[in-house]
Amino acid sequence: MAVTIKDVAKAAAVSPATVSRVIADNPRISEDTKRKVRETMKHLGYYPNFQARNLVIQKTQTIGIIMADSATLAFQNPFFPEVLRGISSRAHESQYGLYLSTGATTEEIYEEVISMTQGKRVDGIILLYSRIGDKIMEYLYNSNIPFSVVGRPDVHTESISYVDNDNVGNSYEVVNYLIGLGHQRIAYVGGGLEYVVSLDRLKGYRKAIEKEAISYDPELIVNQSISTGLEEQSVRRLMQLDQPPTAIVTHDDLIAYELISYLQDMKIDVPGDVSVLSFNNHSLSEHLKPPLSTVDISIYELGLHAAELVLEKIKDREAPVREVTVPSRLIERGSCRSL
Amino acid sequence: MAVTIKDVAKAAAVSPATVSRVIADNPRISEDTKRKVRETMKHLGYYPNFQARNLVIQKTQTIGIIMADSATLAFQNPFFPEVLRGISSRAHESQYGLYLSTGATTEEIYEEVISMTQGKRVDGIILLYSRIGDKIMEYLYNSNIPFSVVGRPDVHTESISYVDNDNVGNSYEVVNYLIGLGHQRIAYVGGGLEYVVSLDRLKGYRKAIEKEAISYDPELIVNQSISTGLEEQSVRRLMQLDQPPTAIVTHDDLIAYELISYLQDMKIDVPGDVSVLSFNNHSLSEHLKPPLSTVDISIYELGLHAAELVLEKIKDREAPVREVTVPSRLIERGSCRSL
DNA sequence: CTGAAAGCGCTTACAG
DNA sequence: CTGAAAGCGCTTACAG
Numbered sequence: 001m002a003v004t005i006k007d008v009a010k011a012a013a014v015s016p017a018t019v020s021r022v023i024a025d026n027p028r029i030s031e032d033t034k035r036k037v038r039e040t041m042k043h044l045g046y047y048p049n050f051q052a053r054n055l056v057i058q059k060t061q062t063i064g065i066i067m068a069d070s071a072t073l074a075f076q077n078p079f080f081p082e083v084l085r086g087i088s089s090r091a092h093e094s095q096y097g098l099y100l101s102t103g104a105t106t107e108e109i110y111e112e113v114i115s116m117t118q119g120k121r122v123d124g125i126i127l128l129y130s131r132i133g134d135k136i137m138e139y140l141y142n143s144n145i146p147f148s149v150v151g152r153p154d155v156h157t158e159s160i161s162y163v164d165n166d167n168v169g170n171s172y173e174v175v176n177y178l179i180g181l182g183h184q185r186i187a188y189v190g191g192g193l194e195y196v197v198s199l200d201r202l203k204g205y206r207k208a209i210e211k212e213a214i215s216y217d218p219e220l221i222v223n224q225s226i227s228t229g230l231e232e233q234s235v236r237r238l239m240q241l242d243q244p245p246t247a248i249v250t251h252d253d254l255i256a257y258e259l260i261s262y263l264q265d266m267k268i269d270v271p272g273d274v275s276v277l278s279f280n281n282h283s284l285s286e287h288l289k290p291p292l293s294t295v296d297i298s299i300y301e302l303g304l305h306a307a308e309l310v311l312e313k314i315k316d317r318e319a320p321v322r323e324v325t326v327p328s329r330l331i332e333r334g335s336c337r338s339l
Numbered sequence: 340m341a342v343t344i345k346d347v348a349k350a351a352a353v354s355p356a357t358v359s360r361v362i363a364d365n366p367r368i369s370e371d372t373k374r375k376v377r378e379t380m381k382h383l384g385y386y387p388n389f390q391a392r393n394l395v396i397q398k399t400q401t402i403g404i405i406m407a408d409s410a411t412l413a414f415q416n417p418f419f420p421e422v423l424r425g426i427s428s429r430a431h432e433s434q435y436g437l438y439l440s441t442g443a444t445t446e447e448i449y450e451e452v453i454s455m456t457q458g459k460r461v462d463g464i465i466l467l468y469s470r471i472g473d474k475i476m477e478y479l480y481n482s483n484i485p486f487s488v489v490g491r492p493d494v495h496t497e498s499i500s501y502v503d504n505d506n507v508g509n510s511y512e513v514v515n516y517l518i519g520l521g522h523q524r525i526a527y528v529g530g531g532l533e534y535v536v537s538l539d540r541l542k543g544y545r546k547a548i549e550k551e552a553i554s555y556d557p558e559l560i561v562n563q564s565i566s567t568g569l570e571e572q573s574v575r576r577l578m579q580l581d582q583p584p585t586a587i588v589t590h591d592d593l594i595a596y597e598l599i600s601y602l603q604d605m606k607i608d609v610p611g612d613v614s615v616l617s618f619n620n621h622s623l624s625e626h627l628k629p630p631l632s633t634v635d636i637s638i639y640e641l642g643l644h645a646a647e648l649v650l651e652k653i654k655d656r657e658a659p660v661r662e663v664t665v666p667s668r669l670i671e672r673g674s675c676r677s678l
Numbered sequence: 679c680t681g682a683a684a685g686c687g688c689t690t691a692c693a694g
Numbered sequence: 695c696t697g698a699a700a701g702c703g704c705t706t707a708c709a710g
Contacts, residue, residue, distance in 0.1 A: 017696075048687085055687080056688055056689045057688085258626045284596055344705095345703080355703090356705080360679095368680080372679080392704055394704070689701090694697090
């Protein structure tokens with residue numbers, strides 16, 4: 001079959017141990033034999049077998065990436081590829097590979113995580129979401145497996161490495177911005193309340209509202225499950241309120257445009273009648289009409305740091321837990337107007 | 340450390356061989372001992388070590404996924420997550436894992452492919468693109484490694500399993516549709532000419548044009564590299580032609596909307612002044628203004644079959660090469676008008 | 679129906 | 695500076 005370390009050893013007239021040491025660039029091996037061995041490796045087309053190597057060193061040099069159920073819309077969202085690009089970049093730098101969860105349901109993914117960690121397929125895990133009462137995170141936490149989370153964990157927050165934006169702060173700032181433009185009736189269309197990011201943003205929203213002594217009106221809140229699209233009906237309900245919103249904050253650019261299309265169907269102009277503000281800064285948002293005011297949350301950086309954090313834990317299990325906050329910035333474009 | 344097959348054997352008072360056979364559900368083991376062993380496995384929390392298992396059976400149960408350089412815009416595009424979803428689904432069904440390339444440049448990715456295949460990290464490869472003169476495909480082909488391609492290979496076409504749309508046909512149909520609407524000056528904004536899909540679509544375009552004895556005008560062709568966005572300047576050039584196009588075919592919805600935004604900047608109305616037609620049917624395209632007429636190319640199916648094809652090759656290296664054509668359909672919306 | 683032994687392709691103390 | 699040997703955690707002929 002493939003050429004092994006033994007073949008190289010024989011051809012180079014050294015022992016397999018020596019070949020192994022040459023691969024590891026062990027300083028105790030003379031330059032002469034290194035050269036000789038490397039030549040025959042090249043000549044024979046030798047490539048080390050990871051499985052064998054990993055088995056003995058008890059590592060895999062790979063990181064498992066767990067996303068929420070792939071059946072969801074989250075997949076349509078550019079968030080995933082972009083965060084992956086950040087992760088890839090950092091992982092590649094340290095010669096780590098990426099292993100992806102393939103399950104479609106929460107249960108399947110849970111099984112996968114157990115099997116990939118227990119079965120030593122990966123050295124650590126990046127959780128691409130933070131959800132309330134998540135079994136997978138709980139398992140990871142209890143098993144003392146190196147992992148990091150994109151998003152603030154709702155429990156054990158102090159003992160888990162994670163990367164996040166300042167979601168409460170961002171949301172506060174954004175709502176405050178709208179208030180500054182003269183808006184008082186501000187709706188919030190968020191992701192499902194099982195996600196910590198949604199809860200945090202809702203908290204920031206509320207803080208900003210109440211600071212101005214505007215009363216918090218639950219009617220103005222739509223919590224759209226992340227797996228379905230935005231429902232036209234929710235938008236309709238919102239706009240048919242006795243006091244409809246004059247501004248809407250939403251959690252993703254794609255959702256924002258879907259929202260805007262429903263508003264247009266109802267002959268409601270953006271930003272003429274209603275201002276819309278969003279998160280994620282999709283590459284398209286500057287080109288569409290209206291150009292969307294949105295918060296850039298540095299998705300690539302999120303991925304980069306998530307990788308950095310697991311890597312730290314993998315390299316040293318006693319490494320201190322770290323929390324990284326990645327910057328966000330509001331990009332003002334044309335979808336909001338002052339009253 | 341972790342509990343191994345030996346621990347289970349000891350606890351269940353059988354040999355490691357027997358435990359191994361129980362895991363494999365070998366029919367020669369009595370139901371009695373199977374039950375006993377399974378219980379102690381459960382009790383001890385045993386999970387098989389993949390590395391060890393894979394080392395002896397000489398398989399990995401994982402598929403490597405190679406995308407074009409991650410530095411590109413292709414990543415912003417929903418194509419990648421959607422095709423991945425299709426692949427995941429099929430892979431999960433057969434209990435195969437997914438291993439992702441992380442390199443940012445062609446050269447890095449090439450090195451990775453060699454190391455993941457030679458180093459036995461994966462059993463097979465899915466190439467997510469087909470490019471002219473691609474070194475990676477050439478290597479895969481020559482090394483007799485199981486692989487499949489999303490997109491028609493430009494060489495060895497008969498000896499490689501791949502899945503594709505009928506790109507020539509689709510493009511022909513689409514251009515023909517525009518001609519049917521009365522258009523004669525039809526521009527084509529395609530991806531880079533290094534991709535077979537772009538070449539094929541251009542071929543279909545040309546066929547449709549020439550069938551009507553409309554002369555092929557190179558001025559109407561823009562071949563945008565896939566890694567950069569569409570350049571405003573190219574659009575400007577197109578529209579400042581002596582005889583500017585009345586319709587534009589473009590290769591991706593996101594690009595189409597970027598194009599449309601440039602046209603709007605130039606006070607050119609879509610579809611009033613120019614019709615626009617695209618490929619990929621992004622989930623957003625029905626919601627935006629104008630709703631985009633686009634070709635749905637069944638991206639999910641593309642992934643599904645790509646996985647199916649490698650799996651066939653992995654399971655049986657002598658399995659016949661197959662070519663799968665996935666259906667496409669033109670979705671007429673509001674971005675084209677008849678002259 | 680079950681076990682002892684060899685082996686997958688590596689690494690790494692230990693010895694020299 | 696290098697080698698022989700043991701071992702990582704499994705599987706699988708071979709034997710009984």
